[in-house]
Amino acid sequence: MIKMDFLLCFIFLFSLFAGIKTQENAQGKLSNALLECYNNTDVLLKDYKLPQNIHSFIAIIRKIEDNSMLNMDLRQLSVALIHRFRQDGIVFQPLVDAQPGVTPYAPNGFQFYRHAEMLKLIPGNAQTFPNNSITKIERCSLHSMVSSTIDTFQRGDESSTCRVDNESTRILDKRSIDKNSQPPAINQDDVETLSPEQIEIIKNNKDESKQDNDDKFLPNNWYPALPPNHPENSHLEQTPTSQCPSESGVMKTDWGVVSGGPVLAGIAAALQPQNVKISDLMMRRDWSSRETLRDVTLDNKWIATLAGDLVEVALRQGPMKDTPFKVGTEGHFITSIIPKNYYLNEEQALELTAAEIRGDLDGLIIANEISYWYSKVSSIKLSQILDMYYSDRGVFNTTIRACNRKNLLKYIAQNDTITKQTFRAALVLGNSQLPLGTISDENIEKFSIQVVNKLFDHVSTSMSSDRNCQDNDVNAIPFNRLAIDLKIFVDTTWPFNLIKPILHLIIEKSDVNKYASNFTLLNAKNGEIMINSSYSILDIYSFNETQYASFARGFDLPKTLDVMKNIQTNKLNRERDLNIGGGKSDIYLIIPYSLTSLSDTDRDYSLEKIIKMREDAPDGKIIFLTGGAKDRWSSLVVNSNDDIFTVGSGTTREIRGPIDDLIIRIKKIQRRLINSQCGANYESIGYTSSFTDYIEPSGINFYRLHPNYFFKSSSDDNQATIKIQGQSTSGTLKICYSRETLDINSTGSTCTIVDSNTYSMTFGCSDANYIHECSPLFLSIFYNNTANTNYQCIDSKVCRYPDMIKYTISYENLNCKSTATLTKFSLIFIPIICLIFKIFNY
Known part of the structure; x- marks a missing residue:
């Protein structure tokens, strides 16, 4: 038995040290793979870094997963991401000259x-790992969201980046660290040459020491203070600290700023679980005095998340004289719309920030559940888990989600368990350079207990300001997830710094990804494509001022409408050629600048063009x-309250409010049902194709079929028919239809329940003489179904979530009718209609 134990120990240690040998980011130097993020000026500049938010994080991971060169499952990818992109503690070295072979950054x-x-x-x-699956900017942005670091050096931008002006005493405050500055001249004949100012400093220091009764008998106070140019004080001049240190490794979410490293590490650890005896991690330790600790184990998911960060507090704050434990320091981004650099509101006791607490909790919550999810859906993707967790819907139920982290703490991490794991991790790390001083086992245990209690106090009292689940609970009502084809025509008169946050927020709130919405950015001067049709939010994030400036400047509405x-x-x-029977909402968003105007001639032409488009392509919404003011454009829309929004260009509030209103309006525009025979000329060719779509638990999708596709003469008895085929045994679909607009709270509709059977509805316009008298369907x-446990949707190419179900919409007896098929004589009425729109602002 002893031989077997020895063999197992040998195997563990061999694999441990063999693994460490290949772990480049576990060494005490900057990983070679990460050098590109610190040797490249463009990457270091905040203007080039992608926004540090959950949208970027998920989009980058999804891009990696979609790469054809990737041959990894969830476990392998999670582990590879940790080893490729995470290296904590990398800080700037202000006294190091950047030169070939020398990088002024080190862990x-x-x-x-x-x-x-x-x-x-x-x-x-x-x-x-397929390194070229993402760009350099994306690689370095991912690294910066998962690598925890607090840089305390003074940057020189504190007047614009610090929200809290801490008046903490510093030996040297706001001292320049410019290596090119010349030192004061020194008289070589003297040991020390003091200026009048330096003499005054010594005098003041002596006076202060006299006033301190507690310290007046200390031996050092019998001597004058050392002058600033004394060698013993040189290190103090070289490292002035910032009033608001920068924290890296964080990302903004709707549920608070989160440290990304513990989230990713918790997942990787849980999928590759290790329970290791701490005696195997402390080979030189003499266990004779603490025999009971020899065989206790450390769980890798704990050191990867909550216990690991608590250890830093215990070993660094614990030994400090008369200093109570402090955790949960908050911080701020300069702008929440484009979050890039994150600054802490305090400069002391930074071992466990609020972002790290959230990240630790999230990582631990997911780690506790992920093995079960993985066993149920072996094809589940990392991006799917993150997408579900950081949303209102949750991971397969509404319990496991970011907004519920505070309530879940007591279930996933009881005080006794956290304390034991923290103490064990602290014993292991007590042998490193982490502790401030040499600490006995008894004090390590005492500090561990105290810091765990402090954590629970903080979570219960200080995390209440985080957005909770009740703020937008999907259980209260069904939710309508956006799926739009968005064309944005931007007036390039807009200064880039003003239009950039507007575009970012629109794309974020439009839910742009390969499963939902796509966008195209076009120049409203000449219609030139600025960003081609994209399903990735990374494309708008990486669009920079240089690219923007390369396009013609101005605004031409007639050209835009053409x-x-x-x-x-x-x-x-194209939809006719590809036999497409339905699709996303079709949105055309025009963004004029505040100073842009429109001539009467251009206005008349534009109105005529818009009316014609409403007739020929009725599903397109402008x-x-x-x-600027709404009234400049009100004659061009049906309802200026619904179709014109005014956006500011100053504060975040001036931007967010109008765009929130815009998104609410867009959500009311239904997805399209079409007759694939028609095309743009409404001449029937080929056959009418069916349409397949997907829906998630508690989700509701809205559609519209325009009368252009089913209007018939009163003598035609063959009415149109729609059939919905459910394809699930795990839940039921509630299908409602009406000739009036439906919304989540609609009551005046005909409804039925469908599971795996087919439901048919017949409709027409027998009483209408003209298309405009016929209402859409x-x-x-x-x-x-809020708790689907039958995960059928496993094809990640079409299934955003594994608990989605598929249904098919098919048609019978549709046709092709439009004003495009009217005689030329009828077209003389168009100018008259335009005149009516102008007179009545209709």
Whole structure:
């Protein structure tokens, strides 16, 4: 038995140290793979870094997963990401000259010691990671969201970045660290040459020491203070500290700023679990006096998350004289719309920030559940888990989600368990350079207990300001997830710094990704494409001022509408060629600048063009988001309250409010049901195709079929028919239809329940003589199942979430009718209609 134990120990140690040898980011120098993020000026500049938010994080991971060169499952990818992109404690070295072969960054921060120990317990490497699956900017942005670091050096921008002016005493305050500055001249004949100012400093220091009764008998106070140019004080001049240190490794979410490293590490650790005896991690330790501790184990998911960060507090704050434990320091981004650099509101006791607490809790919550999810859906993606957790819907139920982290703490991490794991991790890290001083086992245990109690106090009292689940609970009502084809025509008169946050917020709130919405950015001067149709939010994030400035500047609405008409024509013809029977809402957003005006001639032409487009492509919706007054554009829309929004260009509030209103309006625009025979000229060719769509639990999708596709003469008895085929045994669909607009709270509709059977509805316009007298057909489909445990949707190419279900919409007896088929004689009425719109602002 002893031989077997020895063999197992040998195997563990061999794999441990063999793994460490390949763990480049566990070494005490900057990882070679990360050098590109610190040797490249463009990457270091905040203007080039992607926004540090959950949208970027998920989009980058999704891009990696979609790469054809990736051959990894969830476990392998999580481990590889940790070993490729995370290295904690990398700080700037202000006295180092950047030169070939010398980089002024190194992992010298206290966070590195826990990081290096954690990697021993998450064995693996990133040797097969497809490095070119993402760009350099994306690689470095991902690194900066998962690598925990607090840089305390003074930056020189504190007047604009610090929200809290801490008046903490400093030996040297706001002293320049410019290496090119010349030192004061020194008289070589004297040991020390003191200026009048330096003499005054010595005098003041002596006076202060006399006033301090407690310290007046200390031996050092019998001597004058050392002058600033004394060698013993040189290190103080070289390292002035910031009033608001910068924290890296964080990202903004709707549920608070989160440290990304513990989230990713918790997942990797749980999928590759290790329970290691601490005696195997402390080989030189004499256990004779603490025999009971020899065989206790450390769980890798704990050191990767909550216990690992609590250890830093225990070993660094615990030994400090008369200093109570402090955790949960908050911080701020300069702008919440484009969050890039994050600054802490305090400069002391930074071992466990609020962002790290949230990240630790999230990582631990997911770690506790992920093995079960993985066993149920072996094809589940990392991006899917993060997408569900950081949303209102939750991971397969509404319990496991970010807004509920505070309530989940008592279930996933009881006080006794946290204390034991923190103490064990602290014993291991007590042998590193992390502790401030040499600490006995008894004090390590005492400090561990105290800091865990402090954590629970903080979570219960100080995290109440985080957005909670009740603020937007999906259980209260069904939710309508956006799915839009968004064309944005931007007036390039907008200064880039003003239009950039507007575009970012629109794209974020439009839920742009391969499963939901896509966007195209076009120049409203000439219709030139600035960003081609994209399903990735990374494309708007990486669009920079240099690219923007390369396009023609100005605004030409008639030209914009001509381009828009061509887009609509090409889209309808393409859908006919590809037999597409339905799709996303079709939105055309025009963003004029506040100073832009429109001549009467251009206005008349534009109105005529818009009316024609409403007739030929009735599913296309034109909306204005203007930087100026609404009345400049009100004659061009049906309802200026619904289709024109005014956006500011100053504070975040001036931008967020109008864009929130814009998104609410867009959500009311239904998805499209079409006859794929028609095309842009409404001449029937081929056959009518069916349409397949997906829906998640508690989700509701709204559709509209325009009368252009089913209007018939009163003598035609063959009415149109729609059939909905459910394809699930795990839940039911509630199908409602009406000839009036439907919304979540609609009551005046005909509804039925469908599971795996087919439901048919017949409709027409027998009483209408003209198309405009015939109302569209409105349809809603609701999946009434909040806890689907039958995960059928496993094809990640089409299934955003594994608990989605599929349904098919098919048609019979549709046709193709439009004013496009009217005689030329009828077209003389168009100018008259335009005149009516102008007179009545209709």
